[in-house]
Amino acid sequence: MSTILIVEDETTLAETIRYNLEREGYSVLIASDGVQGLEQARREQPDLIVLDIMLPRLDGFSVCRILRQESDVPIMMLTARQDEVDRIAGLELGADDYISKPFSLGEFLARVRAIMRRSERQPRAGGREVLEAGALRVDTSSRRAWSESRELTLPQKEFDLLTCLVRNRGIALSRDLLLERVWGLDFIGDSRTVDVHIRWLREKIEPEPAHPRYIQTVRGVGYRFEAPEQ
Numbered sequence: 529m530s531t532i533l534i535v536e537d538e539t540t541l542a543e544t545i546r547y548n549l550e551r552e553g554y555s556v557l558i559a560s561d562g563v564q565g566l567e568q569a570r571r572e573q574p575d576l577i578v579l580d581i582m583l584p585r586l587d588g589f590s591v592c593r594i595l596r597q598e599s600d601v602p603i604m605m606l607t608a609r610q611d612e613v614d615r616i617a618g619l620e621l622g623a624d625d626y627i628s629k630p631f632s633l634g635e636f637l638a639r640v641r642a643i644m645r646r647s648e649r650q651p652r653a654g655g656r657e658v659l660e661a662g663a664l665r666v667d668t669s670s671r672r673a674w675s676e677s678r679e680l681t682l683p684q685k686e687f688d689l690l691t692c693l694v695r696n697r698g699i700a701l702s703r704d705l706l707l708e709r710v711w712g713l714d715f716i717g718d719s720r721t722v723d724v725h726i727r728w729l730r731e732k733i734e735p736e737p738a739h740p741r742y743i744q745t746v747r748g749v750g751y752r753f754e755a756p757e758q
Contacts, residue, residue, distance in 0.1 A: 562586025
């Protein structure tokens with residue numbers, strides 16, 4: 529049974545979400561502030577975190593930022609504000625989805641199901657595949673990557689995105705195609721998610737992220753991976 533942690537200080541909303549998630553067959557935990565939510569996330573290792581932004585003691589953005597340094601757990605952020613800046617900030621910090629209050633329970637549950645379907649997919653076992661491009665080496669079987677002799681620390685989505693780009697080197701891939709291949713057809717989000725992860729990848733693999741050699745922007749389309757001569 530999958531476990532979902534709700535970090536929400538509005539008791540009525542938290543209990544309503546808990547009731548409906550439990551009817552869907554999930555095990556549900558509740559934390560009423562950011563510090564408690566962070567502690568429960570570390571201790572219980574939930575399969576999904578539903579995280580409000582406006583929380584006592586530690587706000588949701590801070591909780592998301594800390595968790596993204598430690599884990600790839602899917603995070604859905606909640607907010608009572610309609611400002612696009614909050615949505616962008618949440619995605620920049622690594623949130624997987626974002627929903628504004630008030631929301632319908634039908635839409636909320638659909639988003640939860642979509643996230644859980646994506647996270648439950650496991651890479652298929654297969655033969656060893658090592659991709660090499662310039663100074664980069666990607667071992668898809670062990671899910672490890674190196675730049676020259678330095679091993680890269682890549683969360684799941686960054687590794688999958690890099691693998692997709694390297695496998696299709698020289699080909700311009702649209703943002704929508706990258707969303708489909710890395711996040712799945714049922715991902716409820718937009719192309720900013722790709723842009724944020726591309727920026728993170730560039731910071732890790734490019735000698736000069738502001739002047740990328742590997743991941744090239746194709747204006748009006750998306751991105752193309754090039755393998756420069758070492």
